[in-house]
Amino acid sequence: MTSVSFAAILVAAGHSSRMGSDKLWADLWGRPTWRWSLDTLLAAPGLARLALAVPADAVGRFTDALPADAGRCLVVPGGDARADSVIAGLWALTGAGHDDETIVLVHDAARPALSGDLVRAVATAADRTDGAVVPVVPVVDSLKRVRGERVVGPIEREEVVAAQTPQAARLGALRAAIEEAHAWGRPITD
Template sequence: GDVAVLVPAAGAGVRLGPGRPKALRLLGGEPLLVHAVRRLAAAPSVHTIVVAAPAAEVEAVRDLLAPVAPVTVVPGGAERQASVAAALAAVPAGPQIVLVHDAARALTPPDLVESVAAAVRAGHDAVIPVLPVVDTIKEVGADEVVLGTVDRSALRAVQTPQGFRRAVLTAAHAAAGDPLTDDAGLVEKQGVPVSCVPGSEHALKVTRPFDLALAEHLLATGA
């Protein structure tokens, strides 16, 4: 494998409701992070995994993941972008492809990891998995009055893993300003083209309780 994967897992999970940090919340009796790391480790391209854990849970996460896969665990930051930067700083010399993958996308198939890595290997500097947007999207003003309807055909919903040539991701994080919600956004600001590959519905991000219920169903039916 020529790929390092950074796994931001340091978020609180406010939208999921009260409880443990989201990456440690249970899905089918195991933490979301365990599901995510197991599927990453099953992708043949993956050589190195670095997890950014909640600062208070670094030792617990090391113990949790030791039987799952060889991983490095570092403390994350206050924003996702800081957690990714902390994990990136811990990648050893070697891998020239770096993927960034949300722990919250716990059921992401190894095939999607491979397809993103393959697109970077084929020469794309930055690659994101995307799905078409299914709902009609409207822009709304502060008073909740519709300003207009956006052309849906030009929109994509963006998932992880996002893949990068290592030097591209490192430069983008070195130049980063205000926190963004994904890494491709930083790369875009550098003027680097970002390419899309087909995403997977199984790569849904567990964000709200409904998502966790859906993930439970998917897991129970073979995901």
């Protein structure tokens, strides 16, 4: 089976504000959390290049912690928001010779349980479409709609799914979508 060629952006510029400590550097079975995703992506057939978007003041720390076989990695300063880090990764990939038709997978480094099968499935699905690919899982929790502090009704879980990463799109389409959302002042959470 021929593998699909793709590039990836591993978003690692967050500040772990909800966790209260730097979850990306937490030791997870002998490796920092972010390395699990990086290692999975580097092992994926078809990966041409990976942009690792990190806090500007930590570029050296991340670079020093790369594995020996990380020659395809570009460590770039990310932004304050996830979308800014994705844009930084897209520009780094463009600078490395990738064009608007390159399939780009975007994964959150704080999600270390990435599997090679999911990477392959998302890259393959992206190769078959002109749109974006977003893996989802069913919502199993009971969900409620609120106004202020008051619960006003249920949300039917059959009508919603939870978005996962990696997500994929063509480089040019992804860049255009983020830039348009910024121009309209729309928040981008993934």
